[in-house]
Amino acid sequence: MAALTATLRPWRAAPPNSGRPHGVDRGRPIPPDTFKQAQASPPIPRVALDFVDPDMPRTVFYEHVLAALRTQPGFSTTTEGAELLFPAEDTSVETNWPRYARPETAYVRGSFDQARHERYLQRLAATSRRLCLINMHPFIRVPQMMCERPHVITADINLLTWERALNPRTISMPALPVTPGQFDPGAKSILAGFRGVDSHPCRRALAALDNGTTIRAELVARQNHFGRLDATAGLSDPAYTALMAASLFAFVPRGDAEFSYRLLEAMSFGCIPIVIADGLVLPFDRLVPWADISLHMPEAKVADLPAFLSQVSPSRIAAMQRGVVDAYQTHFADMQRIIGALLREVDMIVASSEADG
Secondary structure (H helix, E strand, O other): OOHHHHHHHOOOOOOOOOOOOOOOOOOOOOHHHHHHHHOOOOOOOOOEEEEOOOOOOOOOHHHHHHHHHHHHOOOOOOOOOEEEEEEEEOOOOOOOEEEOOOOOOEEEEEEEEEHHHHHHHHHHHOOOOOOEEEEEEOOOOOHHHHHOOOOEEEEEEOOEHHHHHOOOOOOEEOOOOOOOOOOOOHOOOOEEEEEEEOOOOOHHHHHOOOOOEEEEEEOOHHOOOOOOOOOOOEOOOOOHHHHHHHHHEEEOOOOOOOOOOHHHHHHHHOOOEEEEEEOOOOOOOOOHHHHOOOEOOHHHHHHHHHHHHHHHOOHHHHHHHHHHHHHHHHOOHHHHHHHHHHHHHHHHHHHHHHOOO
16 A cells, blocks of 8 residues: 555656557557447446545536436445445545636635545555546646556546556546536527637647638637636636637646646537547547547647648538537436436446456
């Protein structure tokens, strides 16, 4: 347990045996037959909560997770006979939702306590029951911490391809939209748009593409966003919502971390995502055909985007947009659907493990 304790710090590790680039996934793929069989099977039938600790802090986000779990068909109020456990206490540390950059308002009980969080993770790692942890903190690397715990499945907000290769029992968990929108096909008048803070060089490269008409990419000061966006109160940046509503494509660049709240926000507006985040595993990639509904550009190739977009045919754009709307409504439109998709991915991991013997 001492080795586990040493890793339970909010740190970003370099890839083990490094030289392996973040954008290369050398993990073993799920066998096609296993994938089809698992997709056709129902979610794990018996799910329960365990490891109660009333002294643990709890976020608004995890309250929503627990409420959604209780609505699932296989939820049980007792752990007896349960095939999958979720922690009754908060492992997510999601402090940017529902109020962006207002961590002091993210909790319904207590506040983040690193030592207590580490002790709770140690307790979870010690169990022999099959367990699913949700981690929404991009710099607490639970997928690495739990790589040698075969009973633990980790759903992580910032899962990288080399971490998936290190720990195949991982799920890419979506970040909930802080500014969700409505899809209006008739409002699409801009080819591609972005509006956000200057938190990574690829965003500055995007801003250089702004031509004032078909491509709009706007950088804003951090203080214009921090503390001013609230998913539950409906507080948003009107310029951002107008741009997303009008954009056919939405640039989804990485920021301080690889993931972005913008991904599901863009999809809610019916925008086709253009993901600019090297090595990021996209949410629920076992279920969602991302190659059919999104575009991907390396961080170093942002300048090539206008030429790249000019080659996408209208028929492909129409098909991608239909796919975006369908994927969002099927897997991401609310917490109940997100938890349902999470359980289906857990089921696929379990089926793959059992097929491997």
